[in-house]
Amino acid sequence: MNDYVLTLLSAALVSHVLLPPSHLPGFGLACAVTTALGVCGGRLIEHWLIAPWQLEDLRLFLLLPWLAVLAWAVPLLLARLRPGMISQGLGTPILGNALVLGLALPAMAEHTPWLATLGWGIGAGLGFWLALTLFADLQQRTEHEQLPRALRGLPIALIGAGIMAMACSGLNGLFTQ
Structure with a gap:
C-alpha cells in the first residue's frame, strides 16, 4: 500500500506544481477517467493480446500507446461533455502521470477479477482526484500574507505532501487480505 500512496502523492504533487489551480478540477476528473479506463483497457490488452501471444516482456510497450490515446481522447471527451470545465492542455500532464501506468501494470500481472479491476481503477482515480483537491485547497489557504x-x-x-503521506500511511x- 505504501507504493500506491507514494505514487499518488508524487503524481499529485508534480501535477499540482505544473498546473494552475483553475485547471485542477478538470485535471482531476480527467485523471480519474483515464485511470479507470487505463486499468480496464490494460486488462483487455493482457487478455486478448499479451497472454495468447506470450508477449509478457513487451507489456510496457503495448500499454503505453493505449495510455497515450487515453491522454489525448479523455480531455476532448470532457470538453464535449462539460463545456464549462477547463480541459484544454491537459493531455501532456495526464500522459506524464505515472499513476495510470503504475496501477495498470500490477493489475495486469496479478490477474485480478474484472469487477475488482474496475473497482480498483475507479477507486484510485477518485482517490487521486481527492488528493488533487486537497492540494488545491492547501495552495489556496497558503496564499496569505501571514505565511x-x-x-x-x-x-x-512539500510540507503538506509530507503531512498527507503520514496521514495516508496510517x-x-x-x-489486508
Whole structure:
C-alpha cells in the first residue's frame, strides 16, 4: 500500500506544481477517467493480446500507446461533455502521470477479477482526484500574507505532501487480505 500512496502523492504533487489551480478540477476528473479506463483497457490488452501471444516482456510497450490515446481522447471527451470545465492542455500532464501506468501494470500481472479491476481503477482515480483537491485547497489557504516568505510556494506544498503521506500511511494495513 505504501507504493500506491507514494505514487499518488508524487503524481499529485508534480501535477499540482505544473498546473494552475483553475485547471485542477478538470485535471482531476480527467485523471480519474483515464485511470479507470487505463486499468480496464490494460486488462483487455493482457487478455486478448499479451497472454495468447506470450508477449509478457513487451507489456510496457503495448500499454503505453493505449495510455497515450487515453491522454489525448479523455480531455476532448470532457470538453464535449462539460463545456464549462477547463480541459484544454491537459493531455501532456495526464500522459506524464505515472499513476495510470503504475496501477495498470500490477493489475495486469496479478490477474485480478474484472469487477475488482474496475473497482480498483475507479477507486484510485477518485482517490487521486481527492488528493488533487486537497492540494488545491492547501495552495489556496497558503496564499496569505501571514505565511513567511520562505515557506510560500513549493516548500509549503512539500510540507503538506509530507503531512498527507503520514496521514495516508496510517491507513497501511487497514485492508489486508
